[in-house]
Amino acid sequence: MEYNNCLICNKEKATKTNSHLIPSFMIAKVCSYDGSGKRDKEVMFTMTSYEDKVYVGAVPDTKLDELFNQEKLTDERINQELKNNTASKDYIFCPKCEANLSKYLETPYAEHYSKGKSIQSDIAYFFWLSIVWRMAVSRQFQFALPEDIESNLGECLNEYIESVANNQDVTPIIEKCKFSYRLLRCSSYLPNGLAYLGGRYKENTKILTLTLGDTILCANFDKQNTELPNDYTYLGLEDVIKSAPVNFGTDSQVCVNVENKAFEDAMKQMVKETAFKRLLNEKELADKIWNVVGLSGNMPDEIFQSFMERLYSEEEKQGDRKTAERYVQVFNETLESFGFIGL
Ligand SMILES: [Zn+2]
Structure with a gap:
C-alpha cells in the first residue's frame, strides 16, 4: 500500500489507523450509551444532510437489539458502516505524531477536563487548536477552513510539538498562530443530557463554533479582530459566548460556566x-x-x-x-x- 505523508510532520508516512480527531476521553463522555463515560461503550449517530450514519463501539448485543433489527443486520453493514467511527480516521498521521499528540496535549488535558487539575495555557491552546484542525482537515464534520488557516494551524501544531519535545520556548509559535478561542462548559450536563459533536463555520465572518458534548468552543482566526459580529447567533447562547473572554494561549485559560438549563435549551434548539x-x-x-x-x-x-x-x-x-x-x-x-x- 502507498501511504501519504503524515499531515502533521509531513515527513513520515501516515501509516497509523484509527487516529482520533476528537480525543477518546471526550468521545467516551459524550457517546457512552449507558452514561458511564467509559470507552468501548460508544454509540454515535452522525447526521448528515440526508442520512443518519450509526457508529457502534464494542457494544453488547442487547444494545444493538434496541437500535437495529438484528435479523436484517448484515456483516457487510457492520463492517462498512457501523465500525466506521466518525470521530477517527485512518492514514492521516504517522505513529510518532499520534503518540506526541497524546503525550503532550491529550493526556494533560484529560487530567484537567476530568479531574479539574490546572492546565498550562499553551497546552490548553494547542489542545483546542489541534481538535479544530483535525476536525477540519478530516472533512468528516461538514466543515472545512480556508486553506491559509488550515496550513497555519497545521504548521504551528507541528512546530509546537517539536519545540516541546526539545524543551524550547513556544512563545514565537503562539505569536504567529492565527487561532484564538472562547470556551464555555456546562460540567453538570453529561453524562445524562443529549449530547452532540459538531458545529458550524461561517465563511463571511470566519468564526467556527463547535459543540463537543458539554463544551462549546468558539474559534476565531484573526487575532487583531476577535469581536463577534452583532448578528452572530448560536443556539440562544450567543450573549454568553459574546461576553466570554478570548484565550490567546499566553495567559491561563478561562472557561465560562454555563447553567444546566441554558445548555439544555441550547441542545434542544x-x-x-x-x-x-x-x-x-x-x-x-x-x-x-x-x-x-x-x-x-x-x-x-x-x-x-x-x-x-x-x-x-x-x-x-x-x-x-x-x-x-x-x-x-x-x-x-x-x-x-x-x-x-x-x-
Ligand atoms: Zn508525523
Missing part, C-alpha cells in the same frame, strides 16, 4: 434546527426522485408528509430507518397508497 434543515433536504431529494420516476412538478405536501411519517416511523428501529433499500421501499409504498401504481 440544536435538535429543532437540525430537524428543520433535514426536512428541507428530504423535500429536495423527494422532489428529485418524484421527477426521476416520471412525475412532473414537485411532490405535493400531503404525499411528502405521509412519506416522512412512514420513513421516520417509530415502529422501525432507529438504526434501520435510513438504509437505501428502505428509502426506496417506503417511497414506493407511499406512492402506491396515493394511487400511483406501476411507476
Whole structure:
C-alpha cells in the first residue's frame, strides 16, 4: 500500500489507523450509551444532510437489539458502516505524531477536563487548536477552513510539538498562530443530557463554533479582530459566548460556566434546527426522485408528509430507518397508497 505523508510532520508516512480527531476521553463522555463515560461503550449517530450514519463501539448485543433489527443486520453493514467511527480516521498521521499528540496535549488535558487539575495555557491552546484542525482537515464534520488557516494551524501544531519535545520556548509559535478561542462548559450536563459533536463555520465572518458534548468552543482566526459580529447567533447562547473572554494561549485559560438549563435549551434548539434543515433536504431529494420516476412538478405536501411519517416511523428501529433499500421501499409504498401504481 502507498501511504501519504503524515499531515502533521509531513515527513513520515501516515501509516497509523484509527487516529482520533476528537480525543477518546471526550468521545467516551459524550457517546457512552449507558452514561458511564467509559470507552468501548460508544454509540454515535452522525447526521448528515440526508442520512443518519450509526457508529457502534464494542457494544453488547442487547444494545444493538434496541437500535437495529438484528435479523436484517448484515456483516457487510457492520463492517462498512457501523465500525466506521466518525470521530477517527485512518492514514492521516504517522505513529510518532499520534503518540506526541497524546503525550503532550491529550493526556494533560484529560487530567484537567476530568479531574479539574490546572492546565498550562499553551497546552490548553494547542489542545483546542489541534481538535479544530483535525476536525477540519478530516472533512468528516461538514466543515472545512480556508486553506491559509488550515496550513497555519497545521504548521504551528507541528512546530509546537517539536519545540516541546526539545524543551524550547513556544512563545514565537503562539505569536504567529492565527487561532484564538472562547470556551464555555456546562460540567453538570453529561453524562445524562443529549449530547452532540459538531458545529458550524461561517465563511463571511470566519468564526467556527463547535459543540463537543458539554463544551462549546468558539474559534476565531484573526487575532487583531476577535469581536463577534452583532448578528452572530448560536443556539440562544450567543450573549454568553459574546461576553466570554478570548484565550490567546499566553495567559491561563478561562472557561465560562454555563447553567444546566441554558445548555439544555441550547441542545434542544440544536435538535429543532437540525430537524428543520433535514426536512428541507428530504423535500429536495423527494422532489428529485418524484421527477426521476416520471412525475412532473414537485411532490405535493400531503404525499411528502405521509412519506416522512412512514420513513421516520417509530415502529422501525432507529438504526434501520435510513438504509437505501428502505428509502426506496417506503417511497414506493407511499406512492402506491396515493394511487400511483406501476411507476
Ligand atoms: Zn508525523
